[in-house]
Amino acid sequence: MEFTQSEKKEIEYLRTRYPDTRSLTLPLMWMIQKREGFVSDEAVYLIAKELNIPPIWVEEVRSWYSMFTKEKEGKYVLEICNNISCSMLGSQEIIDHLCEKLGIELGETTADGMFTIKTAECLGSCGTGPMMQVGDNYYELLDEQKVDQILENFKNGKEHEQTPQEFPVYK
DSSP: OOOOHHHHHHHHHHHHHOSSGGGGHHHHHHHHHHHHSSOOHHHHHHHHHHHTSOHHHHHHHHHHOTTOOSSOOOSEEEEEEOSHHHHHTTHHHHHHHHHHHHTOOTTOBOTTSOEEEEEESOOSOGGGOSOEEETTEEEOSOOHHHHHHHHHHHHTTOTTOOOOOOOOOOO
16 A cells, blocks of 8 residues: 555645644545545554654554544445434434344445444434434434435435424424
8 A cells, every 4th residue: 555646745735734743644544534435554554654653653543533444334334323312212223223224233334335334422413313424414303214215315326315304393
């Protein structure tokens, strides 16, 4: 594994913005994650070599931030919130439904590479749970029917089609 010519050019520019080379760890990890879809062990060593820092420093960053993954994930990463609010509103039922529907367990990816199911500690949508995040999109007030429709939209390449949310009115 090596950096591409355009990545090397970007790294040289970044060096002018970040005098402490350790500060380049995150931008380089994003660079690799964007290109490969994950940050492999090989990438950790590549970044460490480029920055002339110990590989453990890069590994510490990779393991700290949940947005960096060690292995390739599905095209769509379904992150279901399982914090207290979403849990009380039925997130476990949504997780169980997704696992059954896709034929995989939590943390696994479908054989076709389309879906990965993960949990998130809190996605900050406590009043509209259960909810999940896929990429930059939030899907809230989930039930099995909504989940099935969301999956169908993804399978048909209509991932950005969402129906307007009807939020509950609290009195």
